[in-house]
Amino acid sequence: MTATVTTNPEVDKSTGKGTSRGTGGARRRLPRIPDRIRQGGLPYLLLLPAVLLELLIHIIPMVIGIVMSFRQLTQFFISNWGAAPWIGFDNYSIAVDFDAPIGEALLHSFFVTCVFTFFSVGFAWLFGTAAAILLQESFRGRGILRAIFLVPYALPVYAAVITWAFMFQRDNGLVNHVLHDQLGITDEPSFWLIGDNSIYALIIVSVWKGWPFAFLMLMAGLQNIPRELYEAASIDGAGIWQQIRRITLPSLRPVNQVLVLVLFLWTFNDFNTPYVLFGKSAPESADLISIHIYQSSFVTWNFGTGSAMSVLLLLFLLVVTAVYLFLTSRGRKGADV
Amino acid sequence: MSSLTRPTRTARSRDRSPMAAPQSFLWTRRIVLTLLAGFVLLPVYVMVSSSLKPLQDVSGKFQWIPSTLTIQPYFDIWETVPLAKYFVNSLIVAGSATVLSVTLAVFSAYAVSRYRFRGKRVFTVTVLSTQMFPGILFLLPLFLIFVNIGNSTGVALYGSRGGLILTYLTFSLPFSIWMLIGYFDSIPRDLDEAALVDGCGPVRALFQVVVPAAVPGIVAVSVYSFMTAWGEVLFASVMTNDATRTLSVGLQGYATQNDVYWNQVMAASLVVSVPIVAGFLLLQRYLVAGLTAGAVK
Numbered sequence: 001m002t003a004t005v006t007t008n009p010e011v012d013k014s015t016g017k018g019t020s021r022g023t024g025g026a027r028r029r030l031p032r033i034p035d036r037i038r039q040g041g042l043p044y045l046l047l048l049p050a051v052l053l054e055l056l057i058h059i060i061p062m063v064i065g066i067v068m069s070f071r072q073l074t075q076f077f078i079s080n081w082g083a084a085p086w087i088g089f090d091n092y093s094i095a096v097d098f099d100a101p102i103g104e105a106l107l108h109s110f111f112v113t114c115v116f117t118f119f120s121v122g123f124a125w126l127f128g129t130a131a132a133i134l135l136q137e138s139f140r141g142r143g144i145l146r147a148i149f150l151v152p153y154a155l156p157v158y159a160a161v162i163t164w165a166f167m168f169q170r171d172n173g174l175v176n177h178v179l180h181d182q183l184g185i186t187d188e189p190s191f192w193l194i195g196d197n198s199i200y201a202l203i204i205v206s207v208w209k210g211w212p213f214a215f216l217m218l219m220a221g222l223q224n225i226p227r228e229l230y231e232a233a234s235i236d237g238a239g240i241w242q243q244i245r246r247i248t249l250p251s252l253r254p255v256n257q258v259l260v261l262v263l264f265l266w267t268f269n270d271f272n273t274p275y276v277l278f279g280k281s282a283p284e285s286a287d288l289i290s291i292h293i294y295q296s297s298f299v300t301w302n303f304g305t306g307s308a309m310s311v312l313l314l315l316f317l318l319v320v321t322a323v324y325l326f327l328t329s330r331g332r333k334g335a336d337v
Numbered sequence: 338m339s340s341l342t343r344p345t346r347t348a349r350s351r352d353r354s355p356m357a358a359p360q361s362f363l364w365t366r367r368i369v370l371t372l373l374a375g376f377v378l379l380p381v382y383v384m385v386s387s388s389l390k391p392l393q394d395v396s397g398k399f400q401w402i403p404s405t406l407t408i409q410p411y412f413d414i415w416e417t418v419p420l421a422k423y424f425v426n427s428l429i430v431a432g433s434a435t436v437l438s439v440t441l442a443v444f445s446a447y448a449v450s451r452y453r454f455r456g457k458r459v460f461t462v463t464v465l466s467t468q469m470f471p472g473i474l475f476l477l478p479l480f481l482i483f484v485n486i487g488n489s490t491g492v493a494l495y496g497s498r499g500g501l502i503l504t505y506l507t508f509s510l511p512f513s514i515w516m517l518i519g520y521f522d523s524i525p526r527d528l529d530e531a532a533l534v535d536g537c538g539p540v541r542a543l544f545q546v547v548v549p550a551a552v553p554g555i556v557a558v559s560v561y562s563f564m565t566a567w568g569e570v571l572f573a574s575v576m577t578n579d580a581t582r583t584l585s586v587g588l589q590g591y592a593t594q595n596d597v598y599w600n601q602v603m604a605a606s607l608v609v610s611v612p613i614v615a616g617f618l619l620l621q622r623y624l625v626a627g628l629t630a631g632a633v634k
Contacts, residue, residue, distance in 0.1 A: 042448070042452070042539055043448040043449075043452040043457075044448075044454065046444040046445060046447060046448035047444070047445045047448050047449075047460060049441050049444065049445075050441045050442070050444065050445040050510065050514065051445075051460070053441065053506060053510060054463065054464065054467070054510070054511075056503070057475070057479070057503060057504070057506050057507045057510070058463075058467045058475070058507060058511075059463075060478075060482070061474075061475045061478035061479050061482065062474070062475070062478070064478040064481060064482065065474060065475075065477060065478045068477070068478065068481070078481070078484060079484060079485070079488055080485075080488075081481050081485070127373060130369050130373070131369075131370070131373055134365070134366045134370055135370075137358075139366075145370055145374060146621075147618050147621070148374050148377055148378065149373065149374070149377060150617065150618065150621055151377055151378075151381060151614060151618075152377055153564075153617075154564065154610075154613060154614040154617035154618065155610050155613075155614060156567050156568040156584070156585065156609060156610055156613060157568035157569075157570060157585070158568065158570055158584070158585045158588055158606075159384075159606035159607075159609055159610045160380060160606075160610075162588060162602055162606055163380040163383055163384045163603065163606060164380055166383065166387065166395075166599050166602065166603065167379075167380065167383055169599075171398075172395060172396055172397060172398060172399055172599070173399060174379075174383055174399045176399075177398060177399035181398065208376065208377070208380070212377075216624065216625065216628065217628060217632070219625055220625045220628035220629040220632075221629075223625070223629050224629065239359060240358050240359065240362050241359075241361070241362065258632065265468075265469045268471075269470075269471035269472065269473070271471075271472060271473060271570065271571045272568065272569070272570040272571065275570055275571070275574070276570060290471055290472075290473045290571075293473050294473060294476075294571070297473075297476075297477055298575060303477055303481075306477060307477060310471070310473055310474045310477070311474075313471060313473075313474070314470060314471070314474055317469055317470075317471070318466075318469075321469055
């Protein structure tokens with residue numbers, strides 16, 4: 001029973017008592033925990049509720065989702081989806097037939113989502129980094145600023161986004177009032193929630209909502225940098241800009257690797273922001289993939305094609321994440337050695 | 338060296354370096370932080386000021402300074418839309434999802450962090466990977482499962498609060514498990530091993546030693562779960578009906594066919610935001626502490 005676990009490096013690390021964690025003579029004198037406690041059924045008992053729920057909310061739905069993507073699942077079969085006809089890969093060929101309307105719309109929506117994610121994650125990361133580094137040292141008002149910066153993170157998504165929707169109203173919104181009435185930059189009051197400008201509105205709202213999370217993670221990351229590094233650097237005559245460039249930014253790299261991946265996944269999958277901003281169907285220029293799939297499934301009642309699109313999206317995210325993890329872990333090894 | 342610097346550091350943490358920060362840094366800090374604060378506070382100002390305007394003022398051109406102040410919207414919001422009911426629904430759903438996911442996460446994170454057993458790696462990898470899946474992927478199958486369970490057994494999961502709570506576990510449970518494994522790993526094993534040697538059972542060791550030591554992590558996870566559930570829109574818009582509607586969907590009720598009661602929308606947004614923002618700002622120190630040990634390593 002123990003034979004399988006010893007080869008696993010991760011398991012070794014977490015239970016390797018005395019080897020990796022041997023911190024002092026005092027600890028060694030404690031008797032070892034009897035193996036029956038470690039090896040008994042207790043861990044399984046502790047995991048049982050979580051495993052059952054994971055099955056119910058993740059594993060089974062995913063299997064059903066994949067099965068549904070091979071069936072012609074329309075609204076007639078909702079109450080008895082087992083009876084929906086099996087059509088093999090037809091849903092997939094509909095989804096990726098980029099010359100036909102459905103496939104073309106999906107491809108467009110994919111590109112829109114990529115552009116949206118790139119700018120949204122980029123600015124969120126940039127703002128978060130700037131704020132975390134500039135707030136690293138204490139000065140008067142630091143606590144207040146820190147609280148202010150966390151407000152978008154704490155505000156419920158719909159309350160925040162609905163306020164932005166109000167600000168982007170054509171006739172009574174703040175944005176047009178400033179741009180048109182006060183600054184005179186635009187000739188006409190522009191539309192922000194329909195048409196080509198929608199993507200800008202969406203990115204702005206998404207950055208506003210998302211950057212405090214980057215700020216929070218990076219603030220936590222900054223606390224792990226040993227003060228002694230800065231003290232040594234300043235004794236050697238390094239100014240504050242040099243300290244930021246040579247100590248702070250490189251030290252944040254492990255945090256950034258996790259942060260960028262998490263931001264990417266959340267932004268790419270974001271449904272809440274476009275849904276509250278635009279409603280059930282987004283304008284073409286801001287037609288994010290999650291809204292697009294929602295629309296295909298719950299508005300036009302084509303669940304089979306919707307499922308196929310979900311599976312394709314999942315495959316894409318898996319590939320991107322795997323490549324990213326491979327690249328960053330290789331980079332990290334190189335940096336450590 | 339560290340014993341020499343420690344007293345000065347606690348006395349004045351500002352003295353990081355013997356050299357004062359140059360003007361270029363101070364000005365960058367002032368300008369960037371002011372711009373960011375302005376960006377963050379702009380919608381907050383719009384929300385507060387518009388919630389105090391009469392309807393004709395929010396329907397016309399935007400005014401930076403309200404010409405008429407009224408608190409009438411704060412009374413009307415409860416009439417236009419059954420806001421109190423939505424509030425209670427949100428509280429029940431977000432609260433239950435939080436309690437459920439954090440409790441289960443404590444047990445499983447303890448098992449993963451302290452024991453070795455067959456299938457551990459499968460479990461952690463599964464939990465980790467489900468975090469990246471889009472909610473839309475689970476929405477449709479869960480919807481179908483709920484509808485079918487309802488049809489075959491008569492248990493109405495679709496439209497019920499219980500069903501919505503279950504769907505909220507799709508995002509709060511994996512995140513809680515992931516964070517708490519990291520946090521429990523950062524608590525010295527000697528602590529609970531000493532308790533075990535003293536004759537505590539493993540479950541008592543968990544509750545008397547590990548859980549108290551992990552309070553910041555547990556608070557961080559709870560805050561995160563609650564806030565995400567409180568703001569969730571996707572599942573709430575599909576899985577609820579008139580009786581179980583949560584705030585995230587209910588707020589759309591202020592838009593009628595003829596008019597959007599923007600002043601009431603803003604007042605209601607403020608009312609549902611204030612408790613959660615206040616609670617979050619009180620607990621934010623725990624969040625950074627929890628992130629530092631749990632996620633950022």
